[in-house]
Amino acid sequence: MKILADQNMPLVEQYFADFGEVERFDGRKLTPEQLIDVDVLLTRSVTKVDTALLACANKLSFVGTATIGVDHIDTHLLSDKNIAFSSAPGCNAIAVAEYVISSLYALTQENAQPLSGKTIGIVGVGNIGSCLADKLKALNVNVLLCDPIKHEQGLLKEHIELDELLAKSDVVTLHVPLIKTGKHKTLHLIDQTRLKALKPGLILINACRGEVIDNRALLKVMEQGADLDLVLDVWENEPDILTPLLDHVRYASVHIAGHTLEGKARGTQMLYQALCELKNVKGVKSLNDFLPEPVITQATLQPSFEDEDIARLVHLIYDVRRDDGILLRHLAKDGFDSLRKNYPVRREFSTLEVQAAPDLMAKLNQLGFTTAN
């Protein structure tokens, strides 16, 4: 079996070598000819899998994307061609939720405003939105949720309409898929009209897809003096982003919100399981076989540790400002894709085992840290 895998996908050899020969490709440069005699194609979000790419695919029987988003894949085409398909739903939900928590703590600290008491609006309450809502229960904040699709399905009673959420929230964080047409279209969901109506001082976070916010309109309102704290991980037209927007963004990063070691590795693991099922093979390999020991594993919190110190613990494991610095210093020289490829190791909160007073342990556990017995 011939397996072609994106060069930025970790652990492919470890998981897939038993199935056959593994070859790597550059995600943005894959050509139709490279798919001749290939049985399995493993992509990440930057490879468009469409009619043109599959023109020479004579043996392809499985396509997997180690991502949550599937807007780069023509899934109808795959089913028409009888090619099995799998994505990795939820693989990096924890990572994105932790990115948001890290940003919230950093911003509220820098703005000298406590996080507690703030109203946080989550748009899109799927894997990431609900993981984030769950973590936020550990903090003393109000959470508003908007997900009309889940609401229509009877799965989200607390849903409120987007414009009401935008008006009532101090923080708005976007976690919808990119949907280009139809009733629940998310392309430019946050358009010029909505941007102009945002209340001064709002924190707006986008870690889903760049196209969900009209970036040109955003640049325009910022140039006109809009008072918004922007946290952008995703951009329209990556990797050729609207660079003047960078001057107006508090924390900017290169589409890495989901890039914890665990998040990326879970994506590979999920595709391995999917291929095992397709081929009727028992999937015996697991994440713990491959993940390295984190560099910091334990912390003991003294009785003087207070709620405000949780920010320090969060930032010990992941401080979003690290990624903002990397982008601002290196984008012009290295380029967007190279910064993604060489992203420094980031681990999830769960890799830190914390020993603390019982009331604090419950909170930290809710946030995702491992609590010692």
Ligand SMILES: NC(=O)c1ccc[n+]([C@@H]2O[C@H](COP(=O)([O-])OP(=O)(O)OC[C@H]3O[C@@H](n4cnc5c(N)ncnc54)[C@H](O)[C@@H]3O)[C@@H](O)[C@H]2O)c1
């Ligand atoms: N920045 C990153 O690194 C990164 C990482 C992972 C995922 N993502 C993006 O985040 C998106 C969300 O991820 P997820 O795992 O939570 O996906 P998901 O499919 O589990 O959840 C998406 C939710 O959005 C809802 N939704 C759809 N249209 C909506 C609309 N118009 N308004 C409000 N809600 C709407 C859906 O009903 C669903 O519940 C992915 O599609 C992907 O594009 C980005």
Ligand SMILES: O=C(O)[C@H](O)[C@H](O)COP(=O)(O)O
């Ligand atoms: O949809 C997703 O899962 C994310 O956007 C994913 O983290 C994108 O990262 P990439 O696959 O491009 O590395």
